[in-house]
Amino acid sequence: MNNTNISIIPAPKKMRLTKGFFALDSNSRIRNNRVLDTSANQFRKFLKEMTGIAVSRKSSSAGIGNIIKLELSSSDGDINRESYELKITPSAIFIKAPAAAGIFYGIQTLMQIIMSCPASAASCVNLPCLEIEDAPRFEWRGFMLDSSRHFQDIATIKKLIDALAFYKINRLHWHFIDGQSWRFKSEKYPGLADFISGISTEKGCYTVKQMRDVVQYAAERHIVVYPELEMPGHSRAALTIKPQLKCHGISDNAVVNEYCLGRAATAKFHKEIIREIATIFPAPYIHLGGDEASDANWKSCKYCKAAMIKNGLENTALLQKDFMKKMAEYVHSMDKISIAWADKLALGIPAGQIVQGWSDNDNGNESYNAAVKGFKTINSYHRGVYFDYPQNADEDKYQWMIDLPIEKVYAFDPVPAGLSPEQEKLVLGSEACLWTELVPQEKVFRKVFPRLLAFAEIVWSEKSKLNFEDFSKRSAIHCGIFTKSGYN
16 A cells, blocks of 8 residues: 555555545545445445535436445456455545445445544545455355354444455354353244353343344345354353253263264254255355364263264274264255364365364364365364464463464465465355454453454455565554454
């Protein structure tokens, strides 16, 4: 970026300043196709709240002076549907894109330019004339929110979605089931939401109606929300309410984190939950969890032993693989794609499943290994994108946590080194993760900002555009933007 008065994050692919200014004021009008009304209305609301300028819609038959024109362009299969062109001239602003998502992202860029150029006393914002061509580096630009350990109310989640959208994040991975609590008020198994562990003392769960509301709110901002259903580990909450899904010989009162994989009731239960959750989340993805499960109880359980013998499985690792394969196949039978955390990759994973890597294993980075094996992967390497890790030494942390300042986030490359060009194509992108063992609701935005800005840039902007010194100058302006917008 070569103008200190313009602060755009993530940095666009191409930007050229031209001569003159566009005077944005109450005489300006928006012209758009009706299919773009949602984005146009959001922009009008933003202008009113942030600048006090009221802009109305202009009919298509009127002249072109002092307008903001949103236009869908013709496209073919080779054009990125999230790409856009933004042109500011002295008489008009044009945003053109092959799809509604591109129009939306062009508007976010325009909003950032407006926030960089405060309104004058005459309620007019003079916007520098320029031309921008932009498109994302990665298709998967995600954020994972853990609502199990600590509960966030719907207003907070929507405010987070607003921030994600402003920085062109397009996936929200909602983690609301774990060992600490089951935050989904299942209509088939409503009692599951009754258990809350000691980590999170606040009660709370999400009804079907509330979840659908979040999904719709995000969709209007071009964010796909998809759920994670933990299995076979991280399941203490569910097993406390449904002890009949524990392994043989385990008392109802015993603390257990793994489902019994030998009981037919376990697969039946999960299929029912998958079927119910699929009606709430229209996203083409369902995350199945799949990692950090202990096999201690499976080794001694008569049901698990019988299942291994029946299916010709030599050990409990293959028992887990067989169970996860059946769950993935059930997800696929509903025309959805399964995702799972990288676990036991050496044993193979179900065809068509996306691998989410977060750590290293015996053979190195998990997303690297997944791509080498030919699987699509989301690289959420914890040393680069785990926002529960402290930004500085003053924050609470567990002993095993590293410090993760914004510089380290910005230096993270979602594509692991050493992959061939064809293997690199299997890296869909990345997903920043906010686990909330130490993050109650009031600390969410302190953890998210300012690292979200760095993450947004590394998953959108081309590598050649990344420059931390330049980014730091732009992010300083954005700190004022999100403070003004009401983020703590």
